[in-house]
Amino acid sequence: MESLRKLIHDITEETTLITATLSQLRKREGVDYTKVQIKPVELKKKIHYQFAYVYPNKVVHQNIPAEEAEEAIMKLFEQTFRQGMICTPDADYQILISKKYKVSILTKSASKSGADLAHNRKKQYVLEEGHPVSFLVELGIMNEQGKVLARKYDKFRQINRFLEMVEDVLPSLPEGRPLTIVDFGCGKSYLTFALYHYLTIQERRTLNVVGLDLKADVIEHCNQLAERLNYSNLHFLVGDIADYNELEQVDMVVTLHACDTATDAALEKAVRWNASVILSVPCCQHELFGQVDSPVMEPLLSHGILKERFSALATDGIRAKLLDILGYKTQLLEFIDLEHTPKNILIRAVKGQSGRKEQLWREYTAFRDFLQAKPYLERACADLLPAVADPE
16 A cells, blocks of 8 residues: 555645545445545635545535645545546546555546636636726726735625626616616715726616715715726715705616615615616614514514614515515625625615515515514605505
């Protein structure tokens, strides 16, 4: 077995393994898997070896640090398997082990050219790294060569996740004319610039985009950046969502992290504009926290942290159901991973006729009454809903 150990040692030491498959069980008793496939992967910028144990109806993965791989592979050869195929860039090695542990190593021409160290298949982004994008460079997310800066990679992923959701609703936006888009509570406008770039440069649509925020210094900075980028149809204004009445028709409304009922104010505007698409990531859902009251739910509601989380989820459920009643097809989607922010739910609503308004209304009012809630969005849209008893 020493010749085999030396081969395994050299391959793991020099990290030349592309893939290996161990098969032909030495004995079947006590072993449920039929073969093991091994490949190198990069985890947290370190080389590991992924062992895939193949069972009749499943595959179980184990990632082993590089320094432990030699012993793990040798243990499988010594105790479990009689054959193996090891592929490197220089050669393929077929391993044959007799019942008396005599080892034969057959060297063949290399069949593979290199290892893919990605733990998962490379993510295909709407905006690809390696291709400089002017607004990403200006915002300090990419350098001039298109390399995403390490500290900005989460923002890069967030932007791409948002654009994936926009990409999905493109068929629902009007064609043959310019699109009008409003971004309420735009803040520093990373996603506003991304939306403008994607639709104008990649999709070649003509746009009129307005970003609205209360912070005058932020708005001034965004307007200066839009001018430097020559985004001629992107404008930023200082203003409050509830007071904005400058447009008669809007095709898409975006509202990201508008606090508490500011989200509801934006949703009301979108509904009254008859917007084709609504994309909303709510934030700080405090309204229901002070309203919800149910003796049955006392074990949950008596704990502040649980009540806060439940109220936030219930608020978004209410918003989605009301949008359905108001003529939209609504989905609640994960926007970005929870590890980056707890505010990770995106409400995506697309205009579409529903034939179940009465049923939806009954479902909604039953839930609302159970919570003893009086939601802002229901009160704001009372004249558009089937019936509202004492909306106050």
